[in-house]
Amino acid sequence: MFSCVDSVRIIGAGLAGSEAAWQCARRGVPVDLFEMRPVRTTPAHQTAEFAELICSNSLKSDGENTAPWLLKEEMRQAGSLLLTIARETSVPAGHALAVDRTEFSRRVTDAIAREPLITIRREEATEIEDGQITAIATGPLTSDALTMEIHRLSSTCPSDGDGSPDPSRAEPALSERSESKGVPAPHNLYFYDSISPIVESDSINMDRVYMAARYDKGSADYINCPMSKEQYDAFYDALLAAQSVEEKDWEKLNYFEGCLPIEEIARRGRDTLRFGPMKPVGLKHPRTGKMPYAVVQLRQENLRADSYNLVGFQNHLKFAEQARVLRLIPGLENARFLRYGQIHRNTYINAPTLLTATLQMKRHPRTLFAGQICGVEGYVESIATGLMAGVHAAALAAGGEPVPPPRATAFGSLIHYITQADPKNFQPANITFDLLPALATQVRDRKERHRRQCELALREFAVWLSQLRDIPIPPPAEVPA
Numbered sequence: 001m002f003s004c005v006d007s008v009r010i011i012g013a014g015l016a017g018s019e020a021a022w023q024c025a026r027r028g029v030p031v032d033l034f035e036m037r038p039v040r041t042t043p044a045h046q047t048a049e050f051a052e053l054i055c056s057n058s059l060k061s062d063g064e065n066t067a068p069w070l071l072k073e074e075m076r077q078a079g080s081l082l083l084t085i086a087r088e089t090s091v092p093a094g095h096a097l098a099v100d101r102t103e104f105s106r107r108v109t110d111a112i113a114r115e116p117l118i119t120i121r122r123e124e125a126t127e128i129e130d131g132q133i134t135a136i137a138t139g140p141l142t143s144d145a146l147t148m149e150i151h152r153l154s155s156t157c158p159s160d161g162d163g164s165p166d167p168s169r170a171e172p173a174l175s176e177r178s179e180s181k182g183v184p185a186p187h188n189l190y191f192y193d194s195i196s197p198i199v200e201s202d203s204i205n206m207d208r209v210y211m212a213a214r215y216d217k218g219s220a221d222y223i224n225c226p227m228s229k230e231q232y233d234a235f236y237d238a239l240l241a242a243q244s245v246e247e248k249d250w251e252k253l254n255y256f257e258g259c260l261p262i263e264e265i266a267r268r269g270r271d272t273l274r275f276g277p278m279k280p281v282g283l284k285h286p287r288t289g290k291m292p293y294a295v296v297q298l299r300q301e302n303l304r305a306d307s308y309n310l311v312g313f314q315n316h317l318k319f320a321e322q323a324r325v326l327r328l329i330p331g332l333e334n335a336r337f338l339r340y341g342q343i344h345r346n347t348y349i350n351a352p353t354l355l356t357a358t359l360q361m362k363r364h365p366r367t368l369f370a371g372q373i374c375g376v377e378g379y380v381e382s383i384a385t386g387l388m389a390g391v392h393a394a395a396l397a398a399g400g401e402p403v404p405p406p407r408a409t410a411f412g413s414l415i416h417y418i419t420q421a422d423p424k425n426f427q428p429a430n431i432t433f434d435l436l437p438a439l440a441t442q443v444r445d446r447k448e449r450h451r452r453q454c455e456l457a458l459r460e461f462a463v464w465l466s467q468l469r470d471i472p473i474p475p476p477a478e479v480p481a
């Protein structure tokens with residue numbers, strides 16, 4: 001335990017904040033944990049409990065040598081409170097780790113309440129004090145007042161030259177958050193995810209596509225899937241007939257014109273897509289010299305070797321429908337989807353611009369971010385970044401220097417992605433093998449490759465943990481029943 005010199009303030013007792021508070025306290029660091037519920041609630045939470053799971057009750061695959069398993073295994077090594085409670089409250093779900101959500105949240109709340117070094121403050125935090133070590137873990141539905149405070153902090157951070165994020169992605173949300181009307185567009189802050197589908201590159205039929213840059217400007221980095229009129233018509237009809245995800249009223253978004261779902265564009269007329277994301281001009285087929293009737297462009301993911309996203313194909317369709325309709329695109333007949341398109345409410349920062357590898361703000365190093373708001377996606381990833389922010393905040397409180405986890409680990413890869421991705425096109429990510437670095441030697445067999453990546457990651461993570469001097473790892477057995 002430290003002979004502590006400072007306390008830590010954690011805002012939000014959701015998945016990330018609860019884990020962060022526990023990690024700090026278990027290292028002997030006093031914590032003020034702010035949670036606004038039930039005084040003020042979010043549109044999705046239904047209880048006053050900490051770590052409420054607002055939708056599904058699944059913490060993803062627990063199958064050995066999968067990427068979500070690897071992250072959970074590292075979290076187990078690091079003594080995650082929430083993972084321990086998840087296992088204790090699990091319900092049968094095949095290879096997945098699913099929990100009894102009521103029991104899970106109750107036990108997290110209970111464990112946090114019993115921790116003597118944590119002071120719970122049931123109030124909305126609206127200000128970040130300079131100099132006070134603070135971890136912001138207020139999630140996808142961060143309150144408006146704090147959002148404005150984060151905007152203030154993030155607008156004093158660098159958004160250099162061509163590295164700056166595209167402001168058009170931040171603006172639309174202001175119009176759909178009535179309380180925020182009239183507020184200037186916060187360029188390092190986003191309010192909804194507009195996610196294009198991603199396919200594995202070795203599932204693309206390269207015989208049916210071609211590489212080209214529009215008007216041959218720049219290098220031919222895009223994969224182009226050409227369509228004839230018949231193929232376009234069949235795709236268009238299937239798209240219009242596809243089923244959308246059902247939304248709750250509060251989830252309904254006033255889409256920004258520059259970021260419409262493809263099915264919405266399609267509803268505006270049979271040819272609208274051909275003047276938008278499927279525009280063929282400047283993309284002559286190199287074999288025929290002719291311009292196709294329509295083109296779908298695929299762009300390589302920055303840090304995701306071996307994967308391509310469908311440019312401008314954000315959509316709100318059910319996943320099974322997306323698979324069916326998108327496989328009508330020439331070259332994607334057998335596409336394997338790493339991620340489907342989505343559009344949903346989500347407050348998150350432009351982490352590549354704002355954060356260091358230890359989740360500290362570049363310009364305000366005593367302010368850290370964790371959970372969904374730092375640019376990860378999903379329950380497990382949120383808990384994981386909460387754990388890491390807690391470890392780093394505790395190190396800061398003790399007057400130490402936070403040390404990031406190694407790149408080869410799941411923790412290190414997830415954080416590497418959010419801090420090193422292209423800031424212009426930054427989108428939140430789940431943990432996948434795509435984010436992990438390639439092995440030094442090529443292994444063709446996918447299963448064997450993943451097994452080796454996990455083995456290496458766990459070895460490196462154990463070394464990193466053992467090197468965190470003076471920082472005891474909280475034993476999972478200490479969780480109260």
Ligand SMILES: Cc1cc2nc3c(=O)[nH]c(=O)nc-3n(C[C@H](O)[C@H](O)[C@H](O)COP(=O)(O)OP(=O)(O)OC[C@H]3O[C@@H](n4cnc5c(N)ncnc54)[C@H](O)[C@@H]3O)c2cc1C
Nearest residue numbers: 012014015016036055056125138139143371372378379382
């Ligand atoms: C509608 C919806 C459905 C989702 N479904 C899933 C799903 O099925 N599976 C999945 O993996 N992920 C899902 N997510 C993403 C999910 O929200 C995250 O995975 C996870 O909850 C994020 O954890 P977190 O700790 O970052 O945020 P949260 O768990 O949301 O915790 C944030 C906490 O901060 C509090 N707070 C906010 N502002 C303040 C303030 N100013 N002061 C004090 N407290 C504050 C909130 O009350 C909340 O308790 C969904 C998100 C949404 C919006």
